[in-house]
Amino acid sequence: MLSKAAALADGAVAAAILGSGVRDLAARAGSFGARRVFVADDPRLEAPLPQPRVDVLAALVREHGVGTVLFGQSVLAADIAAGLSARLDAGLNWDLTDLRSEDGRLVGRRPALADSVYAEVGWRSEPRLAIVRSGTFEPSETGGEAEVTEVTPQFEDFSLAATMVEQAHEESGGPSIEDADVIVAGGRGLGGPENFTLVEELAKALGGAVGATRAVVDAGWYPYATQVGQTGKTVAPKLYVACGISGAIQHKVGMQSSSVIVAINKDPNAPIFEYSDLGVVGDLHEILPKLTELVRARKSG
């Protein structure tokens, strides 16, 4: 996101890092093209809640005359961006798969109606707010250094009213599906929840995250938070491996922007093959373990 912003704004890009104990991230932002980094490091920004972050960003935008604010897609980012939109009466375009400068104006591309139509969208005034589908832009590490500015947050009373009372987080070695370059996803074709280990093993070997279809989440085979599709997350990793997924429209809209799609399914007529780069008709119980082995061997060799 930073790299893209730096390209669009000819370098005039600042990163905003909000959280608790996040100061050390500032240097990283510089190496991806930020000239300036605003750091709000405050215990009240520790829990992933949107409203205190709206306060900090609204103050930054107002003070520094920020013209455009970009967010990478996540539940938290959408809640922050929407709150900021109301606070600043700033236009918000979401679910963008592209952003470019055209005749001096910023134009976003947004797939609509289950991705059957692409709308070219824009903003009538500044500040412009945009939420971009994860994985849309390639990071480019340019190795620059950013000037770090510490921000002292001022919070509205109502912004601190919602509190996190419990947060259960099972440690997981892999990346989250919103950040992952590789996603291996499983559907009903796996046959049962126990077979998700096949998907997990391949994901681990590829250094990716695990995704699931609505059908298997509804059946209780895998947690809702991993659901990819219209009623779950929209992802755009570099590689999406669909295992036993028929590829109904509800799933398609959540993953079809992936750069490369590989599908394994025993039904040769599964719709997923229509939009896969490589489709393999076969038994995933045989293919997946072998594939995992081969990937492991390659990585260790």
Next chain:
Amino acid sequence: MKIAVCVKQVPDAAAPRRLDPQTKRLDRSGEGVLNAFDVHAVEEALRLKEAAGGGEVLLVTMAPERAQDTLRKALAMGADRALLISDEAAAGSDLVATSYALAKALEREQPDLVLFGQQASDSDGAVLWAAVADRLRLPTISQVAELSLAEGRVRGKRQTEFGYDVIEAPLPAVVAVSDAINEPRYPSLKGIMSAKSKPQELVSLTALGVEPDRAGDQGSRTEVYALGDPPARGDSQKISDDGSGAEQIVAFLVERRLV
């Protein structure tokens, strides 16, 4: 306990949907249905009211007058009345304009709890509640899959990728519920009959104090420049596994530098 549920009439996703090439807005001339996510919000409001042993469930929407037919379905489920912001000047409202008008209506009604469905099936938007909450200066919780009320506070549990969050806020608050929260009821025959006589109030933007330049197209900060077809995917290969499927996948990934 007064609960407002913000609902939206959307085109039936089962029927072909299109964007009007002239206005570049969604063609809403066909049959409208209640956004499926909002049905879960209505159900949750009814359950909270029943658990509290009383109160009021109010539907709030911004739509053309004929949305009354759609609202009747939620009234048949058991909601008590509906407030319909119906004004030609509201057409084309984006998030900035819509959240402003809804906030004005909710300010008038002063509910203890405002519920939203997690997403709109027509715009795929999942943003409105957070904007409305900011305008009302109220706390907000999203993606709630379990909701409870106690001692003037709302508690919401939501699933995250690696676990769950439990978030609490004092009332009044704005909460968006996921479709995992409940199994909505079907309206009973009695409910369907009584829905016909339940009050549906139509209000104009002016009546709510929405200034003309803050509504509809004029009050919106985003626009659609053009519509186009999605790009076709490149060449797609399909092979049948003859025992070498895994090897072929690896070869493909190597060629693309993905492993």
